Amino acid sequence: MTFASAERARLADLLLEKGPHAPTLCEGWSTRDMAAHLWLRESRPDAMAAMFVKPLAGHLEKLTADTKRREYADVVREWAAGPSSLNPMRAADKHVNAAEHFIHLEDVRRGEAAAGGAVPAPRTFTEDEQAALYRALRRMAPMILRKSTAPVVLQAPDRAPITVARDAVALGIPVTVTGEVGELLLWASGRDAVHVQVDGDASAAARGGM
Incomplete structure (x- = not known):
């Protein structure tokens, strides 16, 4: 299991544990927003493009709203299963998602700090995991x-x-x-x-x- 896939599993478990209304470090985002972002980024190429092309912002807003109306746990579990075999993200997962999954896991894990709560201590990582983070x-x-x-x-x-x-x-x-x-x-x-x-x-x- 790569670091990216291990963090995917940890983040999915944390999202399910926290439920859809927990705070995150991403301003204005709850865990429901985070789950929608993660799912759209991998499952909808048009959403991925819209994240970087301003004229497509309205399209991204619609896709996000549609995804947030779905059952939260279903969205999380679908994302947790990883990209399909036909999705280019599957081959790129360990390179593209090591930082993405780590950062967003910590966004959820440290969410209460955004409202003035204590900042949790850093997690402990193996040498291989530290190396993956350093490369990122x-x-x-x-x-x-x-x-x-x-x-x-x-x-x-x-x-x-x-x-x-x-x-x-x-x-x-x-x-x-x-x-x-x-x-x-x-x-x-x-x-x-x-x-x-x-x-x-x-x-x-x-x-x-x-």
């Missing part, structure tokens, strides 16, 4: 931190630092962020309910979202 962070960081106005250095224990800097700001005072790999991935993706230490001007780091 190394691949995604240049994209989701690309608008930063200072170099951003991501430092995890026992890992080579990941530095993101556009040519124009490469000589600026860096923002150094230290934490476990998963925490760095969450922080870089725009989440605040994380366990990291930020040294430098945090406002210079333009974090992405997903």
Whole structure:
């Protein structure tokens, strides 16, 4: 079982445990919204396209509303079964979904922190799982931190630092962020309910979202 598939199973179990009305770290999203997003992203190519093409936003809203009217548990279980053998996402699952599933699992797991609750401690991962998260962070960081106005250095224990800097700001005072790999991935993706230490001007780091 790959890390992506293991996180899929954990996230599905958590969504069913929490029910459709639990909060998440995604602003305005309940667990029902999260389940609809996950299902549409894999099951409807037109929805996937609409997530990135603004003129199709209305179409995505309709598909989302239709999916949210379905039985919540059915949507979760269909998504948990994974892409069909004819779906291109099946072959790409371990590459595309390692970060997606981890981040959204933590969005649900830490949802109450969005309303002022305590931030749960990071989960413990095996070395292989840590390596999968590190590969995802190394691949995604240049994209989701690309608008930063200072170099951003991501430092995890026992890992080579990941530095993101556009040519124009490469000589600026860096923002150094230290934490476990998963925490760095969450922080870089725009989440605040994380366990990291930020040294430098945090406002210079333009974090992405997903």
